[in-house]
Amino acid sequence: MYELENPSENHSCPTSVQVTGPLFNEDAKSILNNDALAFLSSLCNRFSGQLNSLLAERKRKQETFDTGVLPDFRTDTASIRDDRQWKVADIPEALLDRRVEITGPIDRKMVINALNSGANIFMCCFEDATSPTWENMVNGQINMRDANTGTMAYVDPKTGKHYQLSSTPATLIHRPRGLHLQESHILFEGKPMPASLMDFGLYFFHNYQSRNARGQGVYFYLPKLESMEEAAWWESVFDFTEEYFSVETGTIRATVLIETLPAVFQMEEILHAMRKHIVGMNCGRWDYIFSYIKTLKNHTDRILPDRHAIGMDQPFLEAYSKRLIQTCHRRGALAIGGMSAFIPSKDPDEMARVTQKVIEDKRREATNGHDGTWVAHPHLVSLAREIFDEYLNGATNQRHFIPDGSFNSEILLRPSQGPKDEPGVRKNIRIAVLYMEAWLRGIGCVPIYGLMEDAATAEISRANIWQWLKHQVSLDDGRPFTTELFRAWLDQEVKDMKASAGNGEFRKFDEASALFFTLSTDTHFADFLTIPCYAKLE
Ligand SMILES: CC(=O)SCCNC(=O)CCNC(=O)[C@H](O)C(C)(C)COP(=O)(O)OP(=O)(O)OC[C@H]1O[C@@H](n2cnc3c(N)ncnc32)[C@H](O)[C@@H]1OP(=O)(O)O
Ligand SMILES: O=CC(=O)O
Ligand SMILES: [Mg+2]
Numbered sequence: 001m002y003e004l005e006n007p008s009e010n011h012s013c014p015t016s017v018q019v020t021g022p023l024f025n026e027d028a029k030s031i032l033n034n035d036a037l038a039f040l041s042s043l044c045n046r047f048s049g050q051l052n053s054l055l056a057e058r059k060r061k062q063e064t065f066d067t068g069v070l071p072d073f074r075t076d077t078a079s080i081r082d083d084r085q086w087k088v089a090d091i092p093e094a095l096l097d098r099r100v101e102i103t104g105p106i107d108r109k110m111v112i113n114a115l116n117s118g119a120n121i122f123m124c125c126f127e128d129a130t131s132p133t134w135e136n137m138v139n140g141q142i143n144m145r146d147a148n149t150g151t152m153a154y155v156d157p158k159t160g161k162h163y164q165l166s167s168t169p170a171t172l173i174h175r176p177r178g179l180h181l182q183e184s185h186i187l188f189e190g191k192p193m194p195a196s197l198m199d200f201g202l203y204f205f206h207n208y209q210s211r212n213a214r215g216q217g218v219y220f221y222l223p224k225l226e227s228m229e230e231a232a233w234w235e236s237v238f239d240f241t242e243e244y245f246s247v248e249t250g251t252i253r254a255t256v257l258i259e260t261l262p263a264v265f266q267m268e269e270i271l272h273a274m275r276k277h278i279v280g281m282n283c284g285r286w287d288y289i290f291s292y293i294k295t296l297k298n299h300t301d302r303i304l305p306d307r308h309a310i311g312m313d314q315p316f317l318e319a320y321s322k323r324l325i326q327t328c329h330r331r332g333a334l335a336i337g338g339m340s341a342f343i344p345s346k347d348p349d350e351m352a353r354v355t356q357k358v359i360e361d362k363r364r365e366a367t368n369g370h371d372g373t374w375v376a377h378p379h380l381v382s383l384a385r386e387i388f389d390e391y392l393n394g395a396t397n398q399r400h401f402i403p404d405g406s407f408n409s410e411i412l413l414r415p416s417q418g419p420k421d422e423p424g425v426r427k428n429i430r431i432a433v434l435y436m437e438a439w440l441r442g443i444g445c446v447p448i449y450g451l452m453e454d455a456a457t458a459e460i461s462r463a464n465i466w467q468w469l470k471h472q473v474s475l476d477d478g479r480p481f482t483t484e485l486f487r488a489w490l491d492q493e494v495k496d497m498k499a500s501a502g503n504g505e506f507r508k509f510d511e512a513s514a515l516f517f518t519l520s521t522d523t524h525f526a527d528f529l530t531i532p533c534y535a536k537l538e
Helices: 026-031 034-066 078-082 108-115 134-149 195-213 228-244 267-273 285-295 315-330 348-368 378-392 422-440 455-470 483-501 509-521 530-535
Strands: 017-019 100-104 121-125 153-155 162-164 171-175 182-188 191-194 218-222 252-258 278-283 334-339 372-375 446-448 451-453
Touching: 017 034, 026 134, 034 182, 034 191, 034 195, 034 228, 034 285, 078 267, 100 108, 100 378, 108 121, 108 134, 108 153, 108 162, 121 134, 134 171, 134 195, 171 195, 182 195, 191 195, 195 218, 195 228, 228 252, 228 267, 252 267, 267 278, 267 315, 278 315, 285 315, 285 334, 285 455, 315 334, 315 348, 334 348, 348 372, 348 378, 372 378, 422 446, 422 451, 422 455, 422 483, 422 509, 422 530, 451 455, 455 483, 455 509, 483 509, 509 530
Parallel strands: 100 121, 100 372, 121 171, 171 218, 218 252, 252 278, 278 334, 334 372
Antiparallel strands: 017 182, 153 162, 182 191, 446 451
């Protein structure tokens, strides 16, 4: 049994938790009220120590991969995989039809636009698409609260345009920050609290009643898990929370992103560990590609070619998608596809190309057996819906379909071929610097060269460059890719970008390029670029 604190009592502020960020308005004060802080304190008290051990275990595993060991299926959990009987809990009605899911950052206008977009689901992203300034994170919670009570409205100060929620909004799913991130504006016992617990805890605290009033539970997308132990940790957080607030087991429902290479070898175990709360898994393809590079960074036989040559038709990615579908459908869970990063263009020729790319991607996913997919922009919702409608033929999902094949470790790890050239390096430099520059200004998702770029996609550019430098790969024209060459190209590109950006707009260029140079040339590969960037955020 847990020691419960009654949430209806008016707690005084728990001394173990200290808010150091400003409570900048009445809404911010109400989000961080004493009862909410008491709950955060209970979560930290019970779960932050375990979280530190899980993060230490990630490092330990990575050290073995760095010595040349390859990820593989676990022998100690074979009985979970071999037992054909168990299934995940029944999926609630509100989460059965997920043909189209729009994702987006947490600012007020975007939240309203996404909820009104006609998609089945809106995955509101506190992770890849958000730069976690204190103001962004607190405002994000205010927006979530108002979205769930249905009272959300907004007037754009630039255009005067008025926004309000439609009567049939998408179902809201909250994506908290990953386990690796901390929130430096809330201290638990004097140290920054786990960001995942802050986002999860505040979202649950402020929304479980309004969601219950709509006849729905509280839904989460969980990012960047690496093992069944991490899944079991989340399951305990859910059990604890449901007991703390005296709500039914299964009030919380989660969809887990399979977006790390270690996790693809433990999908059944993750479903099993979370079987009371999990409803599905999602192919978070961008972080997955990043994780492939990161996990295998020392393996010279698996260096990835240029980022732009890595599409879902690569054998290792095709196998990942199909194995995820096979695993989910066998266990009664949904298998959601990933994000095509193409975004609409005002140029008709470019728009025709984008449309074709998105159609190809969504067709591939529907044919593989996914139950639904992600889009990055409201204008792509109907395109994705038409394709899934066509393939699902009137049904809301295709859980009955189980792809054939063994999708073993050989194919999941199969090396990829493709170009390694100067234009690829230069593009990676530009994307990484432009993205980090925006992030340092509090913007977590930006359109760059017709693609949506967020923390996951920018990581691929950063990791591509680090890996090529570490191994001094030979470019296709025969030149070794050295630090000197990189420095010269980085300086040229930054000069160019500054010139075309105009005065004042890109205030953080120098900071971003200095950080990027260090991240790319350091002998130690930083686990996530957002960790050193966060230290510079405010
Ligand atoms: C790898 C992953 O993790 S994927 C998941 C995380 N990433 C994301 O969620 C990315 C989501 N997409 C976006 O953030 C945006 O589409 C961007 C930043 C790429 C482009 O945004 P913009 O430059 O504003 O695009 P654009 O000018 O075409 O927008 C047109 C309208 O659509 C809205 N819009 C665009 N994308 C979205 C979105 N994802 N959600 C809600 N509204 C959106 C804009 O707010 C704008 O609204 P307005 O006409 O009322 O002003
Ligand atoms: O979160 C999604 C991804 O592709 O990364
Ligand atoms: Mg991701």
